[in-house]
Amino acid sequence: MAMATPPPPPVQTTVNVPAAPDVKFRCTEQRGWSNPTGEVLRMLAEGVWVAERAFMPSPSAPDIGGKTTIIKLSSGTLFVHNPLLLTPDLAAALAALGSVSHVVSASMAHHGYMSQWLAAYPNATGLAPPGLAAKCPSIPLSAELGDTPHPDLAADFDQVYVSSVPAFSEVVFFHRSSGTLLITDLLMRIGGKREGVALGSRVIGAVFRGPVRLATRTVLAKDKAAFREQIRRIAAWDSKRMVMAHGTVVEGNVQAALLEWFPFL
Numbered sequence: 001m002a003m004a005t006p007p008p009p010p011v012q013t014t015v016n017v018p019a020a021p022d023v024k025f026r027c028t029e030q031r032g033w034s035n036p037t038g039e040v041l042r043m044l045a046e047g048v049w050v051a052e053r054a055f056m057p058s059p060s061a062p063d064i065g066g067k068t069t070i071i072k073l074s075s076g077t078l079f080v081h082n083p084l085l086l087t088p089d090l091a092a093a094l095a096a097l098g099s100v101s102h103v104v105s106a107s108m109a110h111h112g113y114m115s116q117w118l119a120a121y122p123n124a125t126g127l128a129p130p131g132l133a134a135k136c137p138s139i140p141l142s143a144e145l146g147d148t149p150h151p152d153l154a155a156d157f158d159q160v161y162v163s164s165v166p167a168f169s170e171v172v173f174f175h176r177s178s179g180t181l182l183i184t185d186l187l188m189r190i191g192g193k194r195e196g197v198a199l200g201s202r203v204i205g206a207v208f209r210g211p212v213r214l215a216t217r218t219v220l221a222k223d224k225a226a227f228r229e230q231i232r233r234i235a236a237w238d239s240k241r242m243v244m245a246h247g248t249v250v251e252g253n254v255q256a257a258l259l260e261w262f263p264f265l
């Protein structure tokens with residue numbers, strides 16, 4: 001017997017944006033290399049947008065960029081990946097696109113604004129990786145992510161739970177119709193001087209390309225064989241672009257970017 005398709009969440013026409021939460025990092029709308037156009041939403045492909053932010057891990061740290069990705073699902077509602085600072089302008093832009101149905105923190109370290117978003121969109125389904133509900137019991141999560149897509153998302157996404165790196169407990173998403181790969185902490189690719197990236201940000205990018213990249217696969221990956229298998233499953237997708245929580249969007253040649261970061265591929 002065919003399963004009935006669940007009804008979409010009620011359309012939320014009015015959004016009351018709560019005050020920004022008190023977080024350890026800074027996230028702003030200022031224009032710069034990490035927000036090059038200054039747009040509230042920048043369209044990457046049909047049904048795919050990014051809200052770009054300057055993101056400083058601490059008040060004195062350089063900007064490493066932050067991206068919230070919004071994807072219109074086949075149901076017509078909106079999937080929000082890596083929610084960062086929600087502002088009235090962003091809420092108005094989203095309302096023009098559809099109703100927010102899913103808000104996803106895909107890594108253990110990207111939950112700072114989840115409560116703000118879920119308070120603004122109380123009908124949305126809050127999804128997070130294994131371990132985050134116990135770490136942050138105050139966030140009103142609806143379900144836990146894993147290797148199998150949530151039933152609401154199965155028509156649109158493939159995903160891999162990178163369980164081999166428990167420090168991140170990251171779930172990587174692939175939006176099939178647009179070929180968009182969504183990565184949170186497993187990979188951070190900051191551009192160079194040619195892209196207008198500030199010196200301090202380029203230094204942080206070099207640290208991530210060097211010791212952090214090495215540590216991810218040698219120290220943080222607790223099961224090396226499982227790590228290689230999980231990354232190979234991600235690389236097998238026909239990705240046309242890669243959007244990372246931090247860094248510059250990769251358009252085309254995603255396989256080369258993955259190979260640069262994971263040389264065992």
